[in-house]
Amino acid sequence: MSAANTDFGLEVSKGVLAKITMAGVGFLGSIIFARVLGPTGYGTFYVIVTLVNVLNNGVTGWGVACKKRLTEGRDIHASLGAALIGSFVSIVVFVPAAVAVLSVTRAYDIGGLYLPFAVLLASVSLFATTNRVLSGRRNFSDAEWTDTLRSVFTTPAQLLLVLLGLGAAGMAYGLAAATLLTVPFVVWRIGALPVIPSCEMLSNVWAYAKHSIVNDLLGSTQSRVDILLLGALATSGIVGQYQIGLTLTMPALFASDAAASGLMARVSGRLSRGESAIKDVNNTLSYASVLSIPIFFGVLAIPNRLVVTIFGPQYAAAIPLLVGLALYRMIQTQSQQLASIINGLDLPDVNTRISAVSLVTNVVVGYLFWTWVGPVGIVASSIIAETGRWLASVYAVTRSMDGVTPVPRPVIEQIVAGVIMFCAVSVLSESFSLSSWLSVMLVVCVGAVTYGVVLVVVSRHFRTTALGILADVSWRSL
Numbered sequence: 001m002s003a004a005n006t007d008f009g010l011e012v013s014k015g016v017l018a019k020i021t022m023a024g025v026g027f028l029g030s031i032i033f034a035r036v037l038g039p040t041g042y043g044t045f046y047v048i049v050t051l052v053n054v055l056n057n058g059v060t061g062w063g064v065a066c067k068k069r070l071t072e073g074r075d076i077h078a079s080l081g082a083a084l085i086g087s088f089v090s091i092v093v094f095v096p097a098a099v100a101v102l103s104v105t106r107a108y109d110i111g112g113l114y115l116p117f118a119v120l121l122a123s124v125s126l127f128a129t130t131n132r133v134l135s136g137r138r139n140f141s142d143a144e145w146t147d148t149l150r151s152v153f154t155t156p157a158q159l160l161l162v163l164l165g166l167g168a169a170g171m172a173y174g175l176a177a178a179t180l181l182t183v184p185f186v187v188w189r190i191g192a193l194p195v196i197p198s199c200e201m202l203s204n205v206w207a208y209a210k211h212s213i214v215n216d217l218l219g220s221t222q223s224r225v226d227i228l229l230l231g232a233l234a235t236s237g238i239v240g241q242y243q244i245g246l247t248l249t250m251p252a253l254f255a256s257d258a259a260a261s262g263l264m265a266r267v268s269g270r271l272s273r274g275e276s277a278i279k280d281v282n283n284t285l286s287y288a289s290v291l292s293i294p295i296f297f298g299v300l301a302i303p304n305r306l307v308v309t310i311f312g313p314q315y316a317a318a319i320p321l322l323v324g325l326a327l328y329r330m331i332q333t334q335s336q337q338l339a340s341i342i343n344g345l346d347l348p349d350v351n352t353r354i355s356a357v358s359l360v361t362n363v364v365v366g367y368l369f370w371t372w373v374g375p376v377g378i379v380a381s382s383i384i385a386e387t388g389r390w391l392a393s394v395y396a397v398t399r400s401m402d403g404v405t406p407v408p409r410p411v412i413e414q415i416v417a418g419v420i421m422f423c424a425v426s427v428l429s430e431s432f433s434l435s436s437w438l439s440v441m442l443v444v445c446v447g448a449v450t451y452g453v454v455l456v457v458v459s460r461h462f463r464t465t466a467l468g469i470l471a472d473v474s475w476r477s478l
Helices: 008-055 058-072 076-105 112-135 144-161 167-190 201-225 223-231 236-272 280-285 293-303 303-311 315-343 349-372 377-398 410-431 435-458 460-478
Strands: none
Touching: 008 058, 008 076, 008 112, 008 144, 008 167, 008 201, 008 223, 008 236, 008 303, 008 315, 058 076, 058 112, 058 201, 058 236, 076 112, 076 167, 076 201, 112 144, 112 167, 144 167, 144 223, 201 223, 201 315, 201 349, 201 435, 223 349, 223 377, 236 280, 236 293, 236 303, 236 315, 236 377, 280 315, 280 410, 280 460, 293 303, 293 315, 293 410, 293 435, 303 315, 303 435, 315 349, 315 377, 349 377, 410 435, 435 460
């Protein structure tokens, strides 16, 4: 069934739960690997992952196009078949070409790990297209749970290979193996067998894909441009420091990622049937930042303790990057939803123009700021570029849909709760010695409870939304 017919809030909540589960597994693994490999080895792996995620966007954009046509009523079997054709072309043609270019130009120092890079790129290509089709189904939160399953497979596989002495290569092979193991589960949850699509179907998919491929490439490049710039201008060690900041702020995107995964399909499905999607749009914008706001204020209160206590003093250079990355994540949670809405409106060319301008801004300003203040300047350029993306996306969405509220009242209420939480965490950090990870986690938990309680008290909309989701869960359990 289409995502237009599902309980959207319930599916988003299930997606957030999947993200939290995945993060718990991944976070423990990141602490172990960061300490064992050190900044250089840890950074090398994430340079590889970043290159894979950016270069994979051709086939990911194809998967998005298959998802879009599926939400418009296209046959699920043909949509899955079209997605797999894109994966096959990517593996046979694009992966060898990417390895050849990287090995010849040597623009990035990945320690000669071209085979692990190729294996990981091929496996991710297969997973990306099929999982995009799954996210276009009624049970779109399953796309998040498949990523969680992949994370569960990844950490043990990586740990085994790292302990065997394979280092960064072992981490790449471990992720590739986990990704391949997850693909059969994705196909099972789609609930259909692939068939060869007609030429008309492929042409229809390409009509959207020629924009979505560029959009995914630009959007993914911008979301990882900091690592790309640092990898090209600096060293893998600095990339490792930067990655620690990304890891600590990753939970900021849980709600946003889960919502964006289904929002494009929701908007597309409703509009294709002549129905209004305004309520879904405004509700999603209201709660896309519900996690990123407290994370920003929490990071602002105790950045030093979070980095050094959890990851060790060798990552102290990540401290000045952390607050900027938390602010960037907060802005990103809103612009991410707007981009999904624009795609759902069948305006991928608009996203292309916005993404292109944003990426150029990020690269140019990032390079200039790097020459002045170093790595912090690159983070600052990302904040500037993401703010520009948000403003342009607000303009595009409000022009195309009447009744959209760019900054809904619940977002203001969440900021108020975040400020109060910041005060509580600051007082606690000054009153007690946060010398162990247990004390840091205790203060973080107190901050989270403070934020939640304040939000329940000040926001009637939040109470209504939460009770509605709980009612859906209760009804489903009967």
